[in-house]
Amino acid sequence: MLPSFSYVRPETVKDTVKHASARGAALHAGGTDLIGCLREGIMDVDKVVSLSALADLYGIRETADDGLTIGALATITEVAENPLVRNKYPGLAQGASEVASPQLRNQGTLGGNLCQKPRCWYYRGEFHCLRKGGDMCYALAGEHQFHAVFGHDRICVITHPSDTAPVLAALGAKLRVAGPDGGKTIAVENLHVPPRDNVLTETVLGPGEVITRIDLPRPAANLKSSYRKVRARRSWDFALAGVALALEMDGDRVENSRVFLSGAAPIPWRSRSVENVIRGRRLDDKTIAEARAAIVENADPLPGNTYKLELFKGVIEEELSAMGRPE
Amino acid sequence: MAQDDSIYYRQGLPVPETPEPGRDAGFWETTDIVGKRVARVDGYERLSGAAVYPSDIKLPNMIYGAILRCPHPHARVKKLNTAPARKMPGVRALISGDAPESGGLQWKYDDYAAPLFDPHCRFEGEVLAAVAADTRYQAWDAVRAIKVEYEVLPYVSDHDQALDDKAPRVHESGNLVGSDEYIRGDADKGLSRADAVVEQTYQTPCELHTPMELHGCVANWDGDRLTIWESSQGVYAVQSRISEVLEMPLSKVRVIGHYMGGGFGSKLQPGKYTVLAALLARKAARPVKMILTREETYLCVGNRPANTMRLKAGARKDGTLTGLDFACTGPSGAYPAGGTSLVDWQIRDLYQCDNVRCSSRDVYIHAGPARPFRAPGHPQGSWALEQMMDDLAEKIGMDPVELRLKNIPEVSQARGNIPYTTTGLRQCIEKGAEQFGWKAAVKKAREHNRSNRAVKRGVGMGACVWIVGGGGPPATVAIKLFRDGSVNLNMGASDIGTGTKTVMALVAAEELGIRPEVIQIEHADTGTTQYATPSGGSKTVPTESPTVRNAAIDVKRQVLEMAAEDLDVPAADLVYQGAEVVSGSNSEKRIRVTEVSRLKKRGVVMGVGYRGPNPEGKSVNPFGAQFCELEVNIGTGEVSILRFLGAHDSGRVLDRLTYDNQVFGGIVMGIGLGLTEFRQLDAKQTGKLCNRNWHDYKLPTALDVPADMVSLPIEIDDPEANNTGAKGLGEPVTIPTAAAIANALYMATSVRFTRAPVNPIEIRRHL
Structure with missing residues (x-):
């Protein structure tokens, strides 16, 4: 059952920011996550602020400098199917197409996908866990086969549920954010908050701050991007292990790379160890073998999810092999 | 006219x-019409939304019920204060254990009678009070306003630990619901005469019933006559149970269930919610609608119990089965509900074997009681037996299809060797293998696996008998x-x-x-x-x-x-x-x-x-065999089922469309058991249910099942069975599916996955 709340649909970003700044306000984009959160009573909300009247938050357009700007309210389906996205950033199109199920992709938005609440079954269930203001993480000593192997610091072991965030972070995307103090820009890779910084929130966005657009830089001519996700069932599921790659190639060598993992950590997890291994090298068997070892460096698996290390090795091998294959 | x-x-x-x-x-x-592909007579109503399900019922002045449930797997209610709820807006009736109208009312689990409201709560979701109010929101607000003090007690979640001395007791009498032993011939002697003996432990998960329509009802009194619209598999069963609980003549209880959105065994009986709706309706003098939430159904109205099975089997080089020794443990849940019921039936009756020993122990745990789940017990036993048949086949160097064909019984051995009216087991296996292209598929998969490192292929099969179906x-x-x-x-x-x-x-x-x-x-x-x-x-x-x-x-x-x-x-x-x-x-x-x-x-x-009697001295049973081909991504543990074939002997096909529908549906459900579904309890900390929504409880989706599914009816005239010659189909079609998948996985990976479901987690744990 939903709690009792008021509903507003402001027509300007300014009004939206004002409404959203109020205590107990929640933003409503696609609502696919919000409604579930309200129903499950995991956040106290008495005002739902709809973004749907904000024209500025729609549309996918090329920018003057050959980049791309995507409205925060672009649906995941729009992102997955947009020819510009598919052409310039195939990894983002793949990431979007791996989200949830067709119905949810039609309704869910890119901005909302970045701001999802965790899918930990303790967080979503009747457990007063650390992230909900309680005094313990139940998953740590409990049932954590779906939980994090990196970056949890044994504080809270959620994985960040987004499939688009790791790709956007790999592609160097930036968010335009409106807020009480005016506008600002946040790199997607800096959006999410690890538990050691604050276990009560998932993003750096403060009260009243609204993502309006997601901007992607002009893709380098030699950019190759991809996203690969493994899950417990083929649709409508979050990542057990996923890898987003953005590689700038110099012939058959990797010049620069950004590698982000999903299903790995409470935030989209940058694997600098893999980036270091592949930099300047051909994606041959030797490099891939080293990348396999590198991807699990510094992992801190829990007793019930050590399998994820093997899974990440398998995924990075498959993805780098595919990238290394001549087109 | x-x-x-x-x-x-x-x-x-x-x-x-x-x-x-x-x-x-x-x-x-x-026949002229029977056996043809005929669309549903109520297809328009179902597709257009015109069909009225119990969930759709709206009566004048109808109000809504909600139930307060115990949040702990084991607790004693020290104090229940309903006063704040009674004052909530819209509330028209409230009942709990101390209300006069609930005094002495009992709820039966098999032969075990418990009070309708029991302050000693033995599973998460046990009923403590119920409210009816003008809207669902008001009813739930009132439920939340009830104040309860619990003494939280230690619990046991794992059926394999339930019989330990230190395990908390679910009932005074201990945690053994009952045990059963079946002996035919001498299993030990039989095994000693085998050329190959295999022994293995197998585990199947607890599965949760997930019918599209939630459990629930609408109850309405007209004087002393009660009418119930119940989402049910049997209106007369609901009538009988409710008249017994409320001590009313059958004639005064009318139960209607024209349309219902699936039950899979969990709606063979009404629930406590049905009684509560009737009591609230009488108290409020208004019709009460009581539809449970999905979370409630996952806790309270049944499951397929998890099973731990040990099987030892022996065969001679020529394929003759010489002995089967089977032991199984499973949980009824908090009340007697058949935790090991029929799990051993495949072992007892599917293949020719003179020496069989089966023992089972049904135990209590602090979790919701089981209910029949499509082919109760059978897919679990099949998971063990059919994998073991493949193991034996490998040991003696025989094709798995051949080994099964070597052991086709002509009589029902578990029933004292009485004949079947018909048995199509041999034809199901032979014709199924032929149409599936078994030999070619095995060869192709082996060749594929020699040259491919990353993605391996496998084919597998399983056969089955269903204990009833006549x-x-x-x-x-x-x-x-x-x-x-x-x-x-x-x-x-x-x-x-x-x-x-x-x-x-x-x-x-x-x-x-x-x-x-x-x-x-x-x-x-x-x-x-x-x-x-x-x-x-x-x-x-x-x-x-x-x-x-x-x-x-x-x-x-x-x-x-x-x-x-x-x-x-x-x-x-x-x-x-x-x-x-x-x-x-x-x-x-x-x-x-x-x-x-x-x-x-x-x-x-x-x-x-x-309906006339069944033939004397003969058994009427459906048989089947299923075949599957799949791919495994060795690096990621992902399984793609490429195709499935179900060859089923269920006598005469009466409508080929509904027939094929059952075959495909059974395979889909079996894929759930084999690859995706499991109930997860927070066993180490709270004993509460972790996966209570459709994301966390993983039903197979359209992408998890193959587009290539073939239904091959094995029609054998069976005039003795009955005058239409039809035998049951809905349950056998889900019995061998998971085992066939496991056998294909073995061919692909050379690993025996003995624990279901085999998701990428399980695969990566073993590869």
């Missing part, structure tokens, strides 16, 4: 012969023939989504020569329709279809008697031809059915059919 000839599918030709009074109907040698008495069906020739079929059976109404329309159409779509069906209403047992056990078709046939024959006999008066010839000389009745000796003598004087005068002829 003039006769409309368009209602007949054939004219001028006889429908099946009408047996003389007192004689049984003969077996249909051929149906049987009692059942009564009435068919009314109106004076315009149209027909009304009246039966108590529920159509649980399997197409019962459509199948019965075909049977009546076959006998009467009328197109099935003009047969109006009244069903599943204890107030107005005939007696039927619940739709479960894959027995509805073999129970109801002969009964429908008998009712149609009774109509025809009566019409022939009446026409004999009009034509002045003996009834025995007359032939029923659908539109007309014609003299066999003088074809000049004929009369249209709608012109028969007594029919015109009476307005209607009513025929009544009863």
